[in-house]
Amino acid sequence: MTKAWVAVVFGLLATGAVAQPSAPAPAYENPFQNLSRPDAARYKACLTQAETNPKAALEAGFLWKDHDGGVPAKHCIGAALAALDRYPEAAAWFEEAASDVSSGRGLEAKGVTGSPLLAARLRDQAGNAWMLSKHYDRAYKAFTEALALAPAKSVLAQDAVFDRALAAAALRNYKQAASDLTQVILADRERDDALTLRAAAHRALGETDLALADLGRALAINPENADALMERGNLRYEDGDHDGARLDWIHVLVFDPGSDLADQALDNLEMLRIKG
Numbered sequence: 001m002t003k004a005w006v007a008v009v010f011g012l013l014a015t016g017a018v019a020q021p022s023a024p025a026p027a028y029e030n031p032f033q034n035l036s037r038p039d040a041a042r043y044k045a046c047l048t049q050a051e052t053n054p055k056a057a058l059e060a061g062f063l064w065k066d067h068d069g070g071v072p073a074k075h076c077i078g079a080a081l082a083a084l085d086r087y088p089e090a091a092a093w094f095e096e097a098a099s100d101v102s103s104g105r106g107l108e109a110k111g112v113t114g115s116p117l118l119a120a121r122l123r124d125q126a127g128n129a130w131m132l133s134k135h136y137d138r139a140y141k142a143f144t145e146a147l148a149l150a151p152a153k154s155v156l157a158q159d160a161v162f163d164r165a166l167a168a169a170a171l172r173n174y175k176q177a178a179s180d181l182t183q184v185i186l187a188d189r190e191r192d193d194a195l196t197l198r199a200a201a202h203r204a205l206g207e208t209d210l211a212l213a214d215l216g217r218a219l220a221i222n223p224e225n226a227d228a229l230m231e232r233g234n235l236r237y238e239d240g241d242h243d244g245a246r247l248d249w250i251h252v253l254v255f256d257p258g259s260d261l262a263d264q265a266l267d268n269l270e271m272l273r274i275k276g
Contacts, residue, residue, distance in 0.1 A: 039072060046076035054083035070106030071097045071114060075122065082129055091129035095142065098122035102149075117156065120149035124160050131167060140167040158187055162194060165201075174201040192218040196228040203235060211235060226256035230265060237268070246272055 042064070049057040061069070061076035069076075078093035100106035101114040101122065127142035143164035150157040165180035181198040184191055199214035212235060218228040233248030245268070252265040 043072035043076070046072070047079055050076060050079035050083050054080040058084070071100050071118075074100065074106065078122075078125065078129075082125075082132075085132075087129040087133035088135065091126045091133065091135075091138070091142070094122045094126035094129060098126065098145075116149045117151065117154075120146045120156055120160070123149065124156065124163065127160070127163055127167065131163070131170070134170075136167050136170040140164060140171060143167055153187065158184055165194075165197065169197070169201060169204075172204075174204040177201045178205070190221055192221040192225050192228065195221070196225060196231060199228070199231055203231070208235060208239070224255040226252045226259070226261050229255070230261055233265070233268065237272075242272055242275075 046057055046060055046064070049060065057076060058080035061073050061080055063069075065073035065077065074093050074097040078090045078097065081087075081090035081093060097106070098119045101119040102116075104114070107114045123142050123146035127139045127146060130136070130139035130142055143160050146160040147157060147164065150160055161180045162184050165177045165184070168174070168177040168180060178198050178201040181194045181201065184194040185198065188194075195214045195218035199211040199218065202208070202211035202214065212232070215228050215232045215235070218225055219232070222228070229248045229251045233245040233252070236242075236248060237245035249265040249268050253262050256262050
C-alpha cells in the first residue's frame with residue numbers, strides 16, 4: 001500500500017484541508033480531537049502508520065474499532081495485517097469494511113463519509129490480499145465486485161479489470177484473462193504490460209500468432225520489457241527458432257539483471273548450450 005494510495009483514499013473520505021499529524025499512539029483518546037475533522041485525520045494517520053509500524057497500527061486499529069471506529073478502523077486493521085503479510089485476515093477485514101460502506105454501517109466517525117468508490121477500492125484491496133495468499137477464486141470474486149462498484153472507465157475500474165485478469169490466469173481461465181486484458185488495452189493502447197500478459201494467455205490457448213503479435217506491439221512500445229522478451233524467447237524456442245530465442249534471453253539478462261526472470265533466462269541459455 002503506497003503513500004499515493006493513502007492520499008487517494010483520504011480524498012474519498014473528507015474534504016477541506018487537514019493538518020498533517022504524526023501517526024497516533026495506540027490509545028483510546030483521539031489525539032486529533034481538536035481538529036475540525038478529527039476522525040478523518042486519525043484515519044489518515046492510521047493508514048500511514050500501517051506502512052511504517054504495522055504492529056502499532058494494528059493495535060491502534062483494534063482499539064479504535066472497539067470505540068466506534070467503524071469502517072476507518074476496520075480499514076486500518078486490514079492495511080496493517082496486509083503489511084504484516086497476514087493476507088487472508090487482511091482480505092476479510094477489507095471485505096467487511098466494504099460491506100459496511102455499501103450498507104451504510106460503521107460511518108459514525110466525525111468527518112468521515114462513505115462512497116461507492118471507497119467500497120470498490122476496499123474490494124480491490126481485498127482481491128489483492130487474496131491473490132497474495134493464493135486464494136485466486138476469492139480474488140477473482142473480489143475484483144468482480146470492485147468492478148461492479150467502480151465508475152466505468154475510471155482508473156480504479158482499469159486497475160480492477162487488470163487485477164481480475166491476473167486472477168483468471170492463475171485459475172487457468174485464459175479466455176477470461178485475454179478478454180479482460182483486451183478491455184485494458186482498448187482503454188490504453190500503450191499498456192505494454194497488458195499486451196505481454198495477453199500474449200501469455202494467447203500462448204496458453206495455443207494462439208501463437210496472436211501471442212507474437214501482442215509481443216511485437218509490447219516491445220515496440222517498450223523495447224526493454226524483459227517479461228515480453230522472455231515470453232517471445234519461449235515462443236521462438238517452441239517454434240524451433242533457437243537463435244531468436246537465444247537473443248531474446250540474452251536481452252533479458254541485459255535489461256533485468258539479477259532478477260528471477262534473469263535466472264530463468266540463464267537456465268534456458270544453458271539448456272541451449274547443452275543441446276548445441
